Amino acid sequence: MGEVVRLAQERVVGILTWREGSRFSEPDYLRRLVLAGRKLGARVYLFSHQDVNAAQRKIRGFTPKKKGGWESRWQPWPDVVIDRYRRRVPQYMRLRHSNLFTFANSPFSKKWRVTLMLAKDERVSQWIPETAIYAPGAVRAMLKRYKLLYIKPGNGTGGRSILKLAARDKGYELLGRSKTYSQVKAKLGTIQGVENWVRRWVREQRISDGNFLVQQGVDLALVGNRVADVRLLIQKDERGEWSVTGRGVRVGKAGSSTSNLHGGGSAVPFLPFFTQKFGESRAQLIAEECDRLAHRIAEVLEERFGRMMEFGLDIGVDAQGRPWLIEVNPKPGREVFRQIGEKETYRLAIQRPVQFALQLGERKPV
Structure with a gap:
């Protein structure tokens, strides 16, 4: 594969993910993440646990080909690693708990433990069913x-x-x-x-x-016989500060118990949906409370688990307009913004993880 060459001042970001052969989980998103990094002037590549050569401090990294697929070569050691691995296999867990890398996001607990922890914290318990x-x-x-x-x-x-x-x-x-x-x-x-x-x-x-x-249960049937909830994405920005990137509403199929897009649900923009249900001023207040909830949850979870970079929050809004936290995901998707046609929000949602990783790399001691 040849010698690893790193240009002076070049910033390198690795993305840790699952792969089998040249098959990756969430390939479309990861391709966009790599390309977003390139536009920011960084070298970004994907790798999995089996690609790390710790002795020689180099990694077999994968980057997208122009016409689809992936190519691999030895890459320089990353300044920062973004963890998008979603399978808790032993090899991944050993790597994740090693001291080999500076990670942009810390290990997270199982969802049920997080829910019970949040329910006991008086800063956020008002929003937890x-x-x-x-x-x-x-x-x-x-x-x-x-x-x-x-x-x-x-x-x-x-x-x-x-x-x-x-x-x-x-x-x-x-x-x-x-x-x-x-x-x-x-x-x-x-x-x-x-x-x-x-x-x-x-x-x-x-x-x-x-x-x-x-x-x-929170009654989420804001549309006749359909479950509707909010997907809110909160991320660290290029300054390393928490910022709400966007909000969308997911509406489930008629008669379905969930709103998930995998189950045939659809996505609609946040403010028009809630303005139609509650009026413009109340819709704005709901948006503000959802944002306040997100900032408070991010603060509590980062305090508990260590540095994090983004959360996807599923928020239920009941018939009285009261928000409730349904679930927190530390490795969220962002397709809801593409589905509702918010192209700039979708672009920002992909760009921010790399921006934060680069900002974090600059803060590392030399």
Whole structure:
């Protein structure tokens, strides 16, 4: 592969991700990330755990070809690494907890642990629905306080394995999306029937070895028979300060228990959606509270886990216009902005991680 040549003053950013052969997870986004780095004057490349030669301080890095696909060659050691690895395999975990790199983002805990931690922090607890780890009897106990519950995996993604449970006048309605995205419906007459049904769901729909959560349901049906929620992206900017990049609204398919785009949902711009529902001045207040929530959550999580660079927040807004935090993702997608036609927001959402990594690299001691 030849000698590794690094130009004087050249800034190098590595992106740690999963790969198998020349196949990468989220290739479209990562391609855009590399190209955004080039425009900022940096050398940016992808690599995985198997590509690191620590003894010689060089890395087999991958960059996009003009006509598609990837090419690889030995690359210089990165000043900063952006972690986009989404699979907690042992080889990745060993590398992640080594001292080989300066990472732009710290390791994060499982979603269910984060939710329970946030619920106990008085700075943010007002926005967190009541949540408990699933155990026999948990659903029955929570139904005494709320008529709507969600049972969901604590390490899930893309809206899979989520079950919506609603108490009605004559029994209970269950609506879920399995881990293969197929829709499931049931109507039951007794609480014991519900307990039995949920126990089977948890056993069959478990993702890896994660816990399930039982969570106070927030009525998100702002559009008739459709779930709607907010995807907000907060990122560190080129000064290293938290800034809300954008907000979009995801609207689920009719009758679906989730709003996820993977499950057939659609995306619409934030302010027009909430202006139509609540009026212009109230929509602006909702936007401000969502932003305040995001800044506070980012502050609390960074304090707990160490340096972070971005979070995708799923925020539910109920029929009274009150925001609730549904979920936090430390390695978020950003396709919602492309879908709603906010090209500048989408461009900024891709550019900011590299800007922050470059700013972080400049602060490193020589």
